[in-house]
Amino acid sequence: MRFSDPLHGLTVLERGWLSSNNLLIHPAPGEPGAVLVDTAHVNHAAQTVALVREALHGEPLAHVLNTHLHSDHCGGNASLQRAFGVPVAIPPGLADAVKAWDDAALSYAATGQRMERFEPQALLNPGDAVESGGRSWEVLAAPGHDPHSVMLFDRAHGVLVSADALWEHGFGVVFPEIDGEPGFDDVAMVLERIAALPVRVVIPGHGRPFTDVGAALERSFARIRGFQADPARHARHAVKVLVKYHLMEEREQPLDALLDWAETTPLLRGVWERWPPAGAASPRAWLQAVVADLVNGGALRRDGGVIRDA
Template identity: 30%
Template sequence: MKKTDIIFFERKFPSANMVLVKDQHPILIDTGFGSDALETERLIREAGISPEELHMIVNTHYHSDHVGGNFHFQQNFGTRIAAHKWEADLINNRDREACSAEWLDQPLEPYHVGLKLSDRDEIHTGSRTWQVLHTPGHTLGHISLYEPEAEVLICGDLFHSNDVGWLNMFREGVSAIQRSLDSLDRLSKLRIQQAYSGHGPQIENPSAAIDAARGRFEKWISEPEKIAWHGCKRIFSYTLIIKDGMAKEDIDDYLLSCGWFQDFARYSFELQPEEFIPILLNELIRSGAASWQDDRLVANTPYQAPEKKWMDRNIRPKDWEPQDILI
């Protein structure tokens, strides 16, 4: 496969990275956050593929930063969506827990999964065949895509160049860490020349990145509190990104209203939620994940703030109608 056949888009938060496979039947892997949908469309047009030409969109998993553009493409261009069958069923049944969007308090417009994927399925793009690998851990239905001839891996949020995807013990189960290790072990047996993850730059040394991710997960087994810190800091940092910061006087009430915060406080740290608020804020500041700017807490990572009018709509799976999209 020519290098130009695979176009990697490294994106700022709140959107995840995307990969466009230019072939006889082009596919787009992941679509970013919903507020960035027009930018997603612009990016693939500039890469030489019109939305009408897309054979399908394939989602590595169903978090809002990866699937938020699905609605735009499906509504405007009739694009078919493919995802792992377990996540597809939650989405198509309009389950309020779909995409963990309710628990995370993340807006997400409705979409329908037209192709339910299973482990070892194949996606044919014309000159190449991509293998679907079920790689759970970050979510139960997380998948990776592998093209054996070109030795290319698209690994979503299983691991990154210098990080790993956060683990949701409350929605994915306490064995999420073992599933992540099993998924890494499976990928470690592949010949990989190029790897692209959901966040950060292209992975220059896939084998080393897998080993580093494995080492981190193994360390967490004996220090489970680190799993909780990794998760809750990333969730709240992401909240600060999509809300473009939060006024100091609003933080307490907001956190106390969130399912993720209640769960981490009570079950991971065995604290009353009110007690955990200053502890979390202090850790965000100490770690450099966030900072105060005129009594407003803001995320320190580079991001592109969503338009307020888009965020104010606050659509979540509990608001989806059964007949929203019938593709």
Template identity: 25%
Template sequence: MEGAKHVELVASGVYRLRVPLPNNPLRELNSYLLVGGAGRPLLVDLGFDMSECRNALEQGLSQLDLGFEDIDVFITHGHPDHCGCIARILRPEMRVFAGFPSSVTLQERLCQEFRGFLRWTSGRSTALQYRQPLEPMSEMERMAYIAKLRAVRMTEIVTPSFEAPVTVLSDGDTLSAGGRDLRVVAVQGHSPDHLCLYDADRGLLIAGDQVLPSITPNLAEFSIGENVLSRYLASFDALADLDVSLVLPGHREPYANLPARLKELHEHHERRAFEVQQAVEQGNNAVVSIARSVTWKNPIPDWDDWPMKQQFFAIGETLAHLSYLESQGRIGVNVENDRVTFHA
């Protein structure tokens, strides 16, 4: 029963289920089960749409004498490593809570971002990519872009379709589950639908991917002016106001001292922004040349040899920092002949 051995009590009434993420550098997802009191147990985050993830969840629950029919589900955000397994475990009695209404919403957002990525990398970064919301997408377009993502081996980042009726939660809502009242804290940056859960009585923060302990969550934007990084850093203020004794992250180990980690992440992104600014000051004016000029933790030295998925994340992160710099007046933006370029 591999997977069942990966169940541990991490706080009063909170178990961590280690869910494997095959062929992924993150290696594992932390799924948290909240139990106790008269309410139904709540399972937080699920893993990919893979049998390995489903089996680990099933085996972990069975260790605690529970099945999928006994629990409700909370999804911190709509990335496939957190919600992809929902269709495999859904039961008629199960309630699903999240910050997004459906899988279609998640797929459309990804396809809009991929369309933006293709424009930026082809040099056709039209004025629509500057201070404009991502363009709406028809169902036919969405299906076509999903096919493109699959063709370039990026299926892993596509959220599978599911028919679960989702109860959409917002900032400040209270979710009563697992014998406790949990405050919903909406945060921005890593995902536009990201929600954390705060247990004030026990000083617990279920943080999803917003504040990871030893790695930095990916931040990406594909339309300059979304200010993803600015919104991510602004979310730290709300988190810093919470009285937290233990953070339960989506990946890696639980940790204490949330304020120290928020400070580290803020400093990391300031250093990153300064490096991007230097690349612009050195004469790189297109996003691809800027991305090539900054440092990445990638074992493949030549950018041209990177898989498209890695280039997608790198371009999105570079644009997030360019947008941040532009909002602060530290760089300028040119829009000419349907191209967006950057200057010191």
């Protein structure tokens, strides 16, 4: 089946940055139902259920797929399972950790993020293909941002579901590097893989779908080269992302409570230990400076002793 519009039969639910986008692949005749790719953050789970229900227009939901298991991409899994009785497929790398609900292996404890436990029923193995919407979606490994992440590619129509491997203006934090493991080379390798594909449109994990793939790749190649040359710059960027993300979860928090959270979050402690900032007397003083930078840049607001998401 060929479509003149590469996005025919696809509904992209573009979400705010706390949540990933959701892609609903509507069923072709003879298919058991729609397939949903990624389920956003647990804070928005009720909204995700409502948006999906509305977008289905009475169609059944047959399956949920997760590109990776960060909290902003699978936080609605449990709610969707309750609402629709739907099975969930995940990449294989952390399947045992999900079944045992190992917070440390799943990164939720290390990053200090919220997540609701869910039960997976299937694996999304690189090299496999998912047949949905009258399309064949190739499952492609996409390590870097997350070592176990995958992308989906409909070669016939040039549609790439890139998750956090490629956005219009960058890519996701390279968490293995923050955790002391290599990841930059994986990011570059995945970008090269995307560049070799006949991509017409990218549906990213965050932000709008886009068609100027060459320009997006050029920006991302420049960004990863900069991080490879200066890993401490990437670490500083990651800390700001994690603090901002935490405030998006909480909406607001007293400064002292925010600093308490940051001081005891393992990933942030690891950045302090690996890349101690010049001139910072203690982790708390450094994190206070990070918060001040985010406030000065407009990413957060300070009202007296309370820090609010902007």
